[in-house]
Amino acid sequence: MQVTITEAARRKQIIDAAVEVIADLGYAKTSFARIVERAELSSTRLISYHFADKNDLMMAVLISSVGTLDELLNARLEGLTGRAEMLRAYIEVRVELLRTHPKQLRAITEVADNHRAADGSPMFAPLLTDFRVGRMERQLRQGQREGVFAEFDPAVMANTISSAIEGVARSGLPLDGYGRELADLFDRATRAAAQ
Amino acid sequence: MQVTITEAARRKQIIDAAVEVIADLGYAKTSFARIVERAELSSTRLISYHFADKNDLMMAVLISSVGTLDELLNARLEGLTGRAEMLRAYIEVRVELLRTHPKQLRAITEVADNHRAADGSPMFAPLLTDFRVGRMERQLRQGQREGVFAEFDPAVMANTISSAIEGVARSGLPLDGYGRELADLFDRATRAAAQ
Amino acid sequence: MQVTITEAARRKQIIDAAVEVIADLGYAKTSFARIVERAELSSTRLISYHFADKNDLMMAVLISSVGTLDELLNARLEGLTGRAEMLRAYIEVRVELLRTHPKQLRAITEVADNHRAADGSPMFAPLLTDFRVGRMERQLRQGQREGVFAEFDPAVMANTISSAIEGVARSGLPLDGYGRELADLFDRATRAAAQ
Amino acid sequence: MQVTITEAARRKQIIDAAVEVIADLGYAKTSFARIVERAELSSTRLISYHFADKNDLMMAVLISSVGTLDELLNARLEGLTGRAEMLRAYIEVRVELLRTHPKQLRAITEVADNHRAADGSPMFAPLLTDFRVGRMERQLRQGQREGVFAEFDPAVMANTISSAIEGVARSGLPLDGYGRELADLFDRATRAAAQ
DNA sequence: AATGAATGAGCGTTCATTCAT
DNA sequence: GATGAATGAACGCTCATTCAT
Numbered sequence: 048m049q050v051t052i053t054e055a056a057r058r059k060q061i062i063d064a065a066v067e068v069i070a071d072l073g074y075a076k077t078s079f080a081r082i083v084e085r086a087e088l089s090s091t092r093l094i095s096y097h098f099a100d101k102n103d104l105m106m107a108v109l110i111s112s113v114g115t116l117d118e119l120l121n122a123r124l125e126g127l128t129g130r131a132e133m134l135r136a137y138i139e140v141r142v143e144l145l146r147t148h149p150k151q152l153r154a155i156t157e158v159a160d161n162h163r164a165a166d167g168s169p170m171f172a173p174l175l176t177d178f179r180v181g182r183m184e185r186q187l188r189q190g191q192r193e194g195v196f197a198e199f200d201p202a203v204m205a206n207t208i209s210s211a212i213e214g215v216a217r218s219g220l221p222l223d224g225y226g227r228e229l230a231d232l233f234d235r236a237t238r239a240a241a242q
Numbered sequence: 243m244q245v246t247i248t249e250a251a252r253r254k255q256i257i258d259a260a261v262e263v264i265a266d267l268g269y270a271k272t273s274f275a276r277i278v279e280r281a282e283l284s285s286t287r288l289i290s291y292h293f294a295d296k297n298d299l300m301m302a303v304l305i306s307s308v309g310t311l312d313e314l315l316n317a318r319l320e321g322l323t324g325r326a327e328m329l330r331a332y333i334e335v336r337v338e339l340l341r342t343h344p345k346q347l348r349a350i351t352e353v354a355d356n357h358r359a360a361d362g363s364p365m366f367a368p369l370l371t372d373f374r375v376g377r378m379e380r381q382l383r384q385g386q387r388e389g390v391f392a393e394f395d396p397a398v399m400a401n402t403i404s405s406a407i408e409g410v411a412r413s414g415l416p417l418d419g420y421g422r423e424l425a426d427l428f429d430r431a432t433r434a435a436a437q
Numbered sequence: 438m439q440v441t442i443t444e445a446a447r448r449k450q451i452i453d454a455a456v457e458v459i460a461d462l463g464y465a466k467t468s469f470a471r472i473v474e475r476a477e478l479s480s481t482r483l484i485s486y487h488f489a490d491k492n493d494l495m496m497a498v499l500i501s502s503v504g505t506l507d508e509l510l511n512a513r514l515e516g517l518t519g520r521a522e523m524l525r526a527y528i529e530v531r532v533e534l535l536r537t538h539p540k541q542l543r544a545i546t547e548v549a550d551n552h553r554a555a556d557g558s559p560m561f562a563p564l565l566t567d568f569r570v571g572r573m574e575r576q577l578r579q580g581q582r583e584g585v586f587a588e589f590d591p592a593v594m595a596n597t598i599s600s601a602i603e604g605v606a607r608s609g610l611p612l613d614g615y616g617r618e619l620a621d622l623f624d625r626a627t628r629a630a631a632q
Numbered sequence: 633m634q635v636t637i638t639e640a641a642r643r644k645q646i647i648d649a650a651v652e653v654i655a656d657l658g659y660a661k662t663s664f665a666r667i668v669e670r671a672e673l674s675s676t677r678l679i680s681y682h683f684a685d686k687n688d689l690m691m692a693v694l695i696s697s698v699g700t701l702d703e704l705l706n707a708r709l710e711g712l713t714g715r716a717e718m719l720r721a722y723i724e725v726r727v728e729l730l731r732t733h734p735k736q737l738r739a740i741t742e743v744a745d746n747h748r749a750a751d752g753s754p755m756f757a758p759l760l761t762d763f764r765v766g767r768m769e770r771q772l773r774q775g776q777r778e779g780v781f782a783e784f785d786p787a788v789m790a791n792t793i794s795s796a797i798e799g800v801a802r803s804g805l806p807l808d809g810y811g812r813e814l815a816d817l818f819d820r821a822t823r824a825a826a827q
Numbered sequence: 828a829a830t831g832a833a834t835g836a837g838c839g840t841t842c843a844t845t846c847a848t
Numbered sequence: 849g850a851t852g853a854a855t856g857a858a859c860g861c862t863c864a865t866t867c868a869t
Contacts, residue, residue, distance in 0.1 A: 073355075202413070248832070287862095557657035626818070
């Protein structure tokens with residue numbers, strides 16, 4: 048059961064089509080049939096062949112999209128040292144990703160919000176939230192210790208920043224300037240008084 | 243043609259069951275069959291009898307939930323005069339509603355985010371967003387004119403506040419103190435320098 | 438259970454709406470719901486109240502339409518004596534009815550052709566055909582005895598004339614002149630050689 | 633994408649069963665369930681697997697039936713040269729087909745007459761009529777130019793012949809001799825005076 | 828003379844998945 | 849590495865009809 052090059056390419060093709068369908072139609076209207084149309088495959092059988100089940104495919108979509116974006120994000124943030132500087136950069140890059148990778152971002156949200164177990168419990172949302180928010184919370188807490196940031200609940204602040212960024216797409220507002228504006232906003236909200 | 247008492251009661255029964263199912267299972271897993279189970283009706287036929295189609299039911303769910311919550315919200319905000327005071331109260335009440343009306347709030351989000359036309363375009367989300375955000379944006383703009391609020395983009399700020407509130411549920415954080423913390427956060431982010 | 442004026446009026450209202458729906462949508466797409474829309478009634482319940490079942494309504498549609506048209510037809514034919522003259526007039530009037538009563542004619546055809554018992558056997562078609570064709574066949578036979586018509590199978594001729602008239606609507610050809618042309622055609626086909 | 637042997641056989645099996653059901657029960661009472669019974673398939677799902685939707689199946693029924701019969705018809709008519717001779721042969725063969733292929737003929741009529749778009753407009757009838765009648769009209773017109781046929785409106789005559797043939801089945805009359813009788817009839821109706 | 832409320836059965840269609848090559 | 853063929857279950861929706869006033 049070795050993974051050949053073709054196998055990997057096929058999986059990527061299917062995942063990419065799934066990302067597009069999810070971004071365009073939303074999770075609820077996404078089906079194997081729609082993905083097959085988008086990827087111009089012969090039948091849904093091919094998806095079942097390469098992925099154990101729908102859950103497996105959705106996980107792959109999530110891993111692929113999150114992986115791609117986190118890699119870009121990390122590349123853009125490396126080398127930054129100051130906490131406030133990092134926060135600003137993080138927000139601006141996240142908003143910038145909306146312009147360069149809107150489909151992946153939509154797909155991540157759709158899958159995380161809507162993919163559930165049979166009993167209705169969300170499968171990926173908690174992990175994803177922990178992943179994103181947990182990291183930021185630690186940064187904020189460290190910044191408070193360093194005296195860069197004011198007193199506030201780091202968990203609430205981290206979650207608020209995360210939600211604010213997710214909310215950018217929903218707003219339909221023009222993206223130019225949005226990142227800077229948002230960075231300014233959270234700078235005011237976090238900055239220690241006598242910086 | 244005219245709405246009888248029995249008819250209204252049945253509709254309410256179905257809508258309430260729908261709200262619960264949507265809140266518990268999410269929009270994608272909600273079906274007439276699940277609603278029938280929850281409401282202990284005889285068959286899905288009864289839903290089709292009282293609502294033209296799925297779209298009609300979802301609209302009713304939205305109108306019912308938004309109406310209930312907005313009524314409560316307005317009751318709690320009336321009599322407040324200062325812009326900053328109003329903003330604080332708005333945020334705290336919205337968070338408080340999460341404790342008292344979690345199902346309605348979840349249902350609103352689920353339906354607004356996921357109910358779409360056949361081509362995938364959202365049907366209710368834009369209206370709902372305009373409604374909520376537009377009102378707040380006008381308040382912020384007025385506050386800036388009055389010198390209560392600092393310089394910032396009111397559209398971005400309104401959208402950020404709205405997103406932040408919607409993100410509370412997702413966080414899974416304890417609600418006590420969350421409202422106050424969030425109010426403090428946006429107070430710092432909006433307040434004019436000469437406080 | 439006396440038949441009041443209102444009762445009769447209501448039945449007529451429903452029958453007329455049914456005729457229109459059948460003519461417009463065809464028998465297969467006709468339902469109580471569509472008739473209710475057309476007649477602007479409150480619910481299908483009203484149809485079930487005035488007619489025992491679908492079969493009863495369809496019978497009423499047929500009786501009403503056939504009755505109306507036969508009355509007109511007979512009025513136009515009375516006083517004619519010559520067999521050939523009568524045949525010509527019959528054909529021309531039948532074609533003329535297409536212009537003045539297209540809906541009734543379509544409804545008759547639709548119901549006669551498509552309304553069936555549960556086992557698929559037609560319910561009205563044979564009677565209607567017998568009624569129309571039988572009468573004409575007797576006229577033709579009499580004309581042959583009188584030496585006005587040539588030798589031909591009267592049953593086949595009667596059925597052919599009937600079919601030809603029914604086929605006018607299907608042709609989509611302009612009606613002016615069609616009746617005369619058809620009358621000429623069957624005059625040539627029936628006329629004795631040395632008239 | 634490509635049509636396999638099994639696929640073609642299955643489609644044929646379903647189409648043939650559909651033809652029988654339509655011929656026996658009529659279009660309005662035909663459903664996937666009835667076809668499944670006739671073809672002894674496992675479930676209606678199998679029909680949906682092989683045909684995009686009901687419309688697709690009906691089109692296939694029409695194409696299959698019309699194709700089969702036209703092939704037979706053309707084979708029987710080839711080699712004939714005289715216009716009058718051709719007309720006679722055409723009519724007689726069409727009537728003969730009623731004996732050998734009654735189900736296909738009924739199915740064609742049922743589908744053409746009753747299959748409609750959502751708004752009630754017929755989907756196949758106009759094309760089918762044009763196809764059949766148009767061809768005959770051209771033959772008649774040519775015959776007139778050649779002096780074989782008398783003066784008459786070729787469009788009306790073509791439509792009348794077509795209707796007369798369609799009306800044979802409806803008559804319930806014995807078929808032996810019917811074809812010849814009908815051919816004689818239209819021979820008299822079309823033949824030029826100087827025969 | 829009419830209505831409100833409800834219903835069982837059936838419709839065509841779509842879902843992700845599986846068997847057998 | 850891929851496919852053809854098929855499937856059980858569920859979907860939202862419409863049908864004519866009935867019960868109880």
